Amino acid sequence: MRHHLILRVVTKLLVGTIILFGLYVQFHGDFSPGGGFQAGVIIAVAFILYGVVFSLDQVQRVFPPWLVHKLVALGLLLYAGTGLFSFMRGFRYLDYAAFDPHHPSHGQHYGILLVEAGVGITVTGVMVAIYYAFAARTPVISDEEW
Amino acid sequence: MVLTALAVVRMRSLFAVVMLSGIFTLLSALLFVTMDAVDVAFTEAAVGAGITTVLMLGTLALTSRHERPTARSPLIPLFVVFVTGAALIYGTMDMPNFGDPTAPAQTHVGADYIARTPEEIDLPNMVTAVLASYRGYDTLGEVAVVFTAGIGVLLLISGLRRRRRKDEDNEGSA
Known part of the structure; x- marks a missing residue:
């Protein structure tokens, strides 16, 4: 899509906004609709849009595949690690009161924040990884063929 | 729709x-x-x-x-679709009306979550509270499912190609 000037300019404007919105959904999920799953998808969409309009090489220079694959595992580990942490502190698995035993509800806030971050990281990683896997096999098709 | x-x-x-x-x-x-x-x-x-x-x-x-246009007759699939649809509609007849306060979903744990969330978790979005805290195990399972699905797609689509290329490299050097 080298010659679609409007598309390229608009994409450059939008990618940052989309990621910002994704982060808002991620960290404001406690107060408004949304959370890790939705935020992960939105952030992934930003990278996929960039990849579709520019090229796979360019998006992989920003967000290399090895990093994506690490993120997939990191998110799940963060989630499970949160549970292990409360285990270590002498609470039940995934009992977030462990983060702040004096104010259990504050502890819940921290726990939910961490867990949602884990969800978001894994979902972003998986979505981008699947897109890379598909796009890396795709032969470049000219616009007229559609 | x-x-x-x-x-x-x-x-x-x-x-x-x-x-x-x-x-x-x-x-x-x-x-x-x-x-x-x-x-x-x-x-x-x-x-x-x-x-x-x-x-x-x-x-x-x-x-x-x-x-590709199919040559087979669409009658049997149509029949299966109609029977399944009829069964589903028959199933919804037993379901409580939308927003019915006596529905089973509202009377058991739902009411409990709504009563406990403000004091125990203190978050305005109850969906997040239920999802991440009360149902933490379920969500952990869901993330594990997403993880496994991602790994599966990677193995099926991208892994094979890379290994084959490595084999070719080995043959080339040997």
Whole structure:
């Protein structure tokens, strides 16, 4: 899509906004609709849009595949690690009161924040990884063929 | 929604079908919003209308862009669809009305969560509280499922190619 000037300019404007919105959904999920799953998808969409309009090489220079694959595992580990942490502190698995035993509800806030971050990281990683896997096999098709 | 579904069935150009199914998903997201399930609608719009459409387009680019007309008679599939649809509609007759306060979903744990969330977790969005805290194990399982699915796709689509290339490199050096 080298010659679609409007598309390229608009994409450059939008990618940052989309990621910002994704982060808002991620960290404001406690107060408004949304959370890790939705935020992960939105952030992934930003990278996929960039990849579709520019090229796979360019998006992989920003967000290399090895990093994506690490993120997939990191998110799940963060989630499970949160549970292990409360285990270590002498609470039940995934009992977030462990983060702040004096104010259990504050502890819940921290726990939910961490867990949602884990969800978001894994979902972003998986979505981008699947897109890379598909796009890396795709032969470049000219616009007229559609 | 019914119109888009019919159009999807009739169309032969798969590109148009993908676009229409995106529209279908967006419409069902609107339906969820009307029923006050904002979180579900959010997911539906982002995953269904956004990511799925892009992935379908990626698949289309790998395969063909037109559906081959089938020679078989559509009677048996039509019969199966009608029987399943009738069974589903029959099933909904037993379901409580929308927003019924005596529905089983509202009377057991639901009421308990609503009563306990303000003091125990103190978050305005109860969906997040239930999802991440009371149902923490379930969500951990869901993340594990997403993780496994991602790994599976990577193994099926990208891993094989890389290994083959490595084999060729080895042969070249030997």
